[in-house]
Amino acid sequence: MAKKILIIIPCYNEEENILKVISEIQKNSAADILVVNDGSDDKTSELAMAGGAKVLRLPFNLGYGACLQTGFIYAQREGYDFVVQMDGDGQHNPKDINTLLSMLMDDIDHPDIVIGSRFLQGKGYQTPCARWLGMIIFNTITSFILHQKITDSTSGFQAMNRKIIEFYASIHYPSDYPDADILILLHRMRFKIREIGVTMYSFPDKKSMHQGIIKPMYYVFKMFLSILTTLLRKK
Amino acid sequence: MVPQNIILSIIISIFLILIVFELVRRQKLNEEYSWLWMLSGWIILLLTIYPPFLKFVTWIIGAVVPASALIFCGVMFLLLICLHFSVKISTITNRMKKIAQEYAIMEAKIEEISKQMEK
Numbered sequence: 001m002a003k004k005i006l007i008i009i010p011c012y013n014e015e016e017n018i019l020k021v022i023s024e025i026q027k028n029s030a031a032d033i034l035v036v037n038d039g040s041d042d043k044t045s046e047l048a049m050a051g052g053a054k055v056l057r058l059p060f061n062l063g064y065g066a067c068l069q070t071g072f073i074y075a076q077r078e079g080y081d082f083v084v085q086m087d088g089d090g091q092h093n094p095k096d097i098n099t100l101l102s103m104l105m106d107d108i109d110h111p112d113i114v115i116g117s118r119f120l121q122g123k124g125y126q127t128p129c130a131r132w133l134g135m136i137i138f139n140t141i142t143s144f145i146l147h148q149k150i151t152d153s154t155s156g157f158q159a160m161n162r163k164i165i166e167f168y169a170s171i172h173y174p175s176d177y178p179d180a181d182i183l184i185l186l187h188r189m190r191f192k193i194r195e196i197g198v199t200m201y202s203f204p205d206k207k208s209m210h211q212g213i214i215k216p217m218y219y220v221f222k223m224f225l226s227i228l229t230t231l232l233r234k235k
Numbered sequence: 236m237v238p239q240n241i242i243l244s245i246i247i248s249i250f251l252i253l254i255v256f257e258l259v260r261r262q263k264l265n266e267e268y269s270w271l272w273m274l275s276g277w278i279i280l281l282l283t284i285y286p287p288f289l290k291f292v293t294w295i296i297g298a299v300v301p302a303s304a305l306i307f308c309g310v311m312f313l314l315l316i317c318l319h320f321s322v323k324i325s326t327i328t329n330r331m332k333k334i335a336q337e338y339a340i341m342e343a344k345i346e347e348i349s350k351q352m353e354k
Contacts, residue, residue, distance in 0.1 A: 036339070054343065055343065056339040056340060056342075056343050057339055057342060057343075058335050058336070058338075058339045059335050059338055059339070060335065062332055062335055062336075066332050066335075066336065069336065070335075070336040070339055070340065073336060073340060074340050074343075077340070172329070175328075175332060
């Protein structure tokens with residue numbers, strides 16, 4: 001029987017990009033597309049629906065993590081075997097969906113989750129200096145704890161199997177930034193994590209969720225606290 | 236403590252106890268959020284009307300004057316109340332998140348069923 005695959009796209013005010021992202025995915029994959037609209041005040045939902053995607057509309061903005069988790073709960077209830085999560089701003093290349101899925105399904109290692117890394121093959125991505133430093137720090141910490149090299153712990157381009165979908169749907173999933181802390185949690189729960197090189201595009205003019213002074217400072221604080229409490233929590 | 240301190244402290248603590256009681260009676264404040272306020276009021280009242288207790292607290296925290304010990308106790312209770320509310324806000328936020336997620340999934344499901352029925 002054919003495996004059910006769902007592509008989850010968390011969105012907040014992405015009316016400019018969402019149609020293009022959906023049509024690019026449709027060119028590369030026959031999987032169902034689910035757009036989770038995180039309380040956008042533009043036409044993201046209408047455009048996504050017109051593009052042929054299923055749409056979940058959150059009544060107000062819950063944050064990136066909570067928005068993603070809504071998609072995982074939906075995938076779990078609708079009986080999907082695999083999920084690919086990717087951003088709605090066009091920074092992830094839909095051509096890589098099959099790269100992630102083939103590693104997830106066919107790799108002899110049988111990974112539970114495959115992370116698309118922008119740094120593994122150094123394909124077309126530049127980050128601001130401060131953000132690059134933060135990434136280096138958290139990648140190093142994650143690699144040290146996982147005993148395996150992690151080059152992109154902040155990647156939002158991932159493919160996962162049913163076990164991870166069920167796990168994500170049931171846990172206290174971070175509402176804001178599910179990054180290194182979630183990878184460490186997965187490792188503690190003995191899930192197999194693998195990375196594969198993908199192409200990501202950067203948009204220097206686009207407003208990032210890590211922009212400003214307070215948000216990056218909060219991110220660093222939150223991530224350190226979350227990693228520490230994850231390590232100290234009982235399994 | 237000087238008499239003015241004692242009188243003011245008694246008035247404030249009794250006022251606090253009464254206002255919290257009245258808010259609970261009018262159902263403007265839930266019992267679960269009232270107990271720390273009530274406890275603060277009673278402890279301040281007890282410290283004021285029973286001097287050996289206040290002297291003991293003053294000695295324990297190393298304060299020079301009993302009035303400082305009283306203020307210290309008040310600040311400690313405020314910190315405790317703030318922490319208590321932060322825990323409650325976190326619980327409410329998590330519940331609100333769950334409700335919003337369920338709402339989004341149910342809304343999509345209802346839309347899907349209505350479309351199927353229209354066909």
